[in-house]
Amino acid sequence: MSDPVRLQLLKQIGSADHVEGLRSLRDQVHEQMEALLPTHPVEQFNEQINEVHDAVIRRSINLAEAEMARLGKGSPPVPYAYLLFGSGGRKEQTLSSDQDSGVVYEDPVSDSADVKQYFKELSQIIVSNLQSVGYPPCEGNVLSSNSEWCLSLSEWSRKLDHWFDEPAWEAVRYLLIIADGRCIYGESRLVDALKDSFFTDMLNHPIILQRMLDNTLRHKVLVGIFGQLLKERYGEDAGSLDIKYGAYIPMVNSIRLLSVQVGIRETATLDRIAMLVEAGQMSESDAAVYKQAFRLLLRLRLMTTEQKEDGLYANNGKLSSRKLTKEMTDELKSSLRLGKKLQRAVFKQTMGRLT
Structure with a gap:
């Protein structure tokens, strides 16, 4: 437009x-x-x-x-x-x-x-x-x-x-x-x-970080130990990828927890990543690859939206793997590996604050 x-x-x-x-x-x-x-x-x-x-x-x-x-x-x-x-x-x-x-x-x-x-x-x-x-x-x-x-x-x-x-x-x-x-x-x-x-x-409540960490890590990234994408196995979404809860939310949650620990008040994920660099909590090189990965997840999440009969749009966060080109599939696998790396970093950093 x-x-x-x-x-x-x-x-x-x-x-x-x-x-x-x-x-x-x-x-x-x-x-x-x-x-x-x-x-x-x-x-x-x-x-x-x-x-x-x-x-x-x-x-x-x-x-x-x-x-x-x-x-x-x-x-x-x-x-x-x-x-x-x-x-x-x-x-x-x-x-x-x-x-x-x-x-x-x-x-x-x-x-x-x-x-x-x-x-x-x-x-x-x-x-x-x-x-x-x-x-x-x-x-x-x-x-x-x-x-x-x-x-x-x-x-x-x-x-x-x-x-x-x-x-x-x-x-x-x-x-x-x-x-x-x-x-x-x-x-x-x-x-x-x-x-x-x-x-x-x-x-004033450092113990809350442990509870927030548990909440933050509850959604697992949808990539297997051999690097394969973990698809929905049952129901009408069988064969699809849970982009929302298996890719997007894990990264959102991880960046949010890193941010609130150091008092960052920005709410958008990409803004939070930039502020983490400014606060000395993330390297510029890590920030660059996380931003690139997150942009892909934003695009894939947008692709999960479909128009319904009443003119409204619906979004269950699931995306048919058939909608992905080979290049997008490779990019997604790379982004998910970064998501797992980010979750490990969040766990290590948060636990370090609690000890």
Whole structure:
């Protein structure tokens, strides 16, 4: 998609006055970008598709605020920030994307119950708008409309303290979700303050690293001991490759754990790799090969997305091996070997901090 066309569509998204129009614009952009995927540089494609997602989500929030005012609920009573988690937080969404979100709002001076009720209702409208636009809710209910993920700054601070003090598997998973969070709308300083609490707790709870390491390494890279690709053996995806959980997620998780250990607040994986070099935690040569491997995994993950009958895109993370050329297969094997090397490095570095 040429820049003038894309910029015009982004402008139209930013001024859409109803959800239906927003859905139509999203579909137009996606159809045009799907055609570009085979030939576009993957980093540029990823940046552009995530720019579209961001614009659509921001406009959905704008429309929700306007709906609250129309209903007589007024404007937001205190400053707030809307967060994206998961691939949205990392700016790594594909043509398909679900909702992983949260809200942090400034502590109210008074009428805290009324403030909480306002953001509960606002979040319900936002989630409904986004669902109408084509973003299904997160299956794990990590959503701003879930009261557990829509809190004042002090409530968030107490919740983080609790998760760090009781590092059960679910709590550690939530902490890693927070690590990927970024502000998509509103007051970014509130997200900065939330991250301040997160990294302060990290310093005060070194044992949490062991739990995070266990979580980080739970997904195994899909390459066998003889260098062969490990394909799905059963079901309708038999013969396919689990790109999401066997290649992409292991690298995302490894780079994230290396980053949070040294206080890096960037959320995108490629940005985190660059910051690890800057922090002296990774050599430039290692960073170069990890970036190259990750770009391939981004492209393959984008290739797993397919359009459904309702016009939406679905992505189960599986890719038919028949879609890979011999050159891509060789590149994937090389990238997966690097993924295994990275997991070993993460284990060694993290355990070194614990001893």
